Amino acid sequence: MMNFFLNRAMGIGNSGVEHAEFYRAKRFEQAGLPYRFVFTDLVPELHVAMAKWHIKNQNVINMWEYFVLGDDYLKHGVTNAVSATSQMVIDDTNTNRKQDEITDSGIHIVRHFVKYPATKGDILIVSTARVELYNQVTGERRATFETIEDDHENHVILNIHLFNQNGRHLFFRNEVMLQRYFLTQLDAAFEGDSTFIIDRDEITEAALLNHRPEGAHIVEVIHADHLSDRDDPTHPLWNNYYEYMLTHLEAVDRVVVATELQRQDLLIDFPEDADKFVTIPVGGIRDQQALHTSDKRGVPLKLVSISRLADEKHIDFAIKAVTQLHDAGEAITLDVYGQGGEQQHLEDVIHAGHAEAYVQLKGQTHTPATIYPKYDAFISASYSEGFGLTYIEALNAMLPVITFKARFGALELIRDGENGFLQDFKRGDETYNVAQLVSGIKRLLAADYTTLHKNTQAGIDKYRDANIAKEWEALLHAL
Structure with missing residues (x-):
């Protein structure tokens, strides 16, 4: 069996989908499952990007590289890389x-x-x-x-x-017709019995779902909420990334979601397909013991957030909440790790609040496990986390988490008042949302920190790398 991870394009970015796919590759290696990353866009510096993620050339296939370099390329990858x-x-x-x-x-x-x-x-x-x-x-x-x-x-x-x-x-x-030809060639080159794992690509879905190679299997991965807003009965629209797949579900063997809550939510719409939906976390924590924070809260309260600096993460809400508490006399700091297009805006928010002394943008980190133990709690202002890898990483380091009651990761990973605090939010109402984060931080300050600290460890073993590798192995062998 050969497993193909199907993507349009990928670079040296920091998106959740990229992290999920490369994390999956490591779990496949851990379980001894063969795989190839398959890209269908023409990417001039694809192999530079793959090297940054420590993916070997022989594990990378690009559709256009195959058309230009020939059949031998499929098995051996790029053997003579050059400077672009x-x-x-x-x-x-x-x-x-x-x-x-x-x-x-x-x-x-x-x-x-x-x-x-x-x-x-x-x-x-x-x-x-x-x-x-x-x-x-x-x-x-x-x-x-x-x-x-x-x-x-x-x-x-x-x-x-x-x-x-x-x-x-x-x-x-x-x-569509081109990809159909390419995927058929790919399947034949590896002697069939292929499993195509699709990470949101409608063109590939149209090519494959209606014309799969004989004996091949199709697994789709959902990386975000599959609905625009279930709570709004007038707009229960499918997420456009997953609409084609969900309206052609009969052609898919399995659909992998990151949380059991999302699986149960999908069964509201597809009650006859319980066996088709499978829960496997898209990220996890190391098998070895993590570095842990102290069970005593520090003064000042040290908050940390690790995230892409993107508009949908609403990091400015967290900054404004911390600024309000500081101006009210609370001893508090916030460090934000990450990079992205919102950096200038966040710098402006910090400057406007005269918060430079206690709110800092620390840049991207590639070693978050060494970062968490320096802090007392983790804060997130996102309400679009399908899983929330940083949540489980923070809990593993024994950090309580403050965040919104968002589908699905926060609701599954955070138990309100036990290992963190879940706050209400209203889309489009910044004042309300900032006030809710202020309330969440106040609840943390008033809580028994030692108990919170201890409770972070409940139930996290199922997110260990080895357990997730076994779940993928079981899924693929069951096809």
Whole structure:
């Protein structure tokens, strides 16, 4: 059996999906399960990114690299990595017209650009019109395709030509048909009995769910809430990442969710499919004992948050809550670890609250286990955590957690008043949400910290790496 993790693209980012996929790879290695990461986007520095995540080249397959480098590549991966380069040709109107790129796998990409008026507004848009792919070593052209903007302002590829695919010239009208061909080739190269594990990609779903290779299995992974808002009966809409899968559920063998609460919520809509939905955490904690915090709360109270600096994480709410408490005379500090597009905004919030002395942005950390023991409690202002890896990491370090009552991770991992504090929230009401975080911190300050500290350890063993590796092994062997 070969297991394929199907993705569109991935880089050196810090998203929850990336962490979940690379965590899964380590658990597969722990259980002795063979796997390959499979990417369907053309990524110029894919292998640089994979090296950052300690993924070996032979465990990485890119659809376009296969089309250019040939059959042997599927088994051995990129064997002669090069430094990626890029050169742009600009015309006398300072418009990009052509780009020559060399990827780190040795593909020569030629992108031809076109300038056209936007459908809205009096502006001109420059966009890729046609792409050619060459084998850098041989100079042979191996693929071409066109790109257009569809009615939803998404860029899609059409009219794909593949040259010298085992002596054949192949044509595909769209990417669905192209991926269908590619996935069939992938399955055959590894002698069938494949399991395709899809991490939210509708094009791959359309290619595979309606035309799976004989004997293959399909496992889908849900990384976030599958509904826009179950509590709003007028808008019980599927999350657009999972709509195609949930409306074609009969074609899927298993659906993996991170929490049992989410599994039970899905069974409200699919009560006859209990065997199809499986709970396996998307992250976990090490098998060896973690470093632990002291069972005595410090003065000042030291709070920590580890997160992408993204708008949906609402870190500014936590900063404003801490600022309010500090201005009211409470001895308190907050350190935020992470990086992302909201950094400047968060710096502005800190400056506006004159909080530079006790609220700090510490940058990204790759060793969170060494960070948690320096603090008294963990705080999160996100209400979009499907699992919440940092929650279980904080609990493992014996840190109580303050957060919102969000589906699904917080509700499953945090027991209000026992190992942390769950606060109400209202979407779109910042004042209310900041006040709720202030209340949560006050509840922590008034609680028996030693008892909270002890309670963090209840029930966390099921999130140990070895146990999660066994769950994946059991799922795959049961297919």
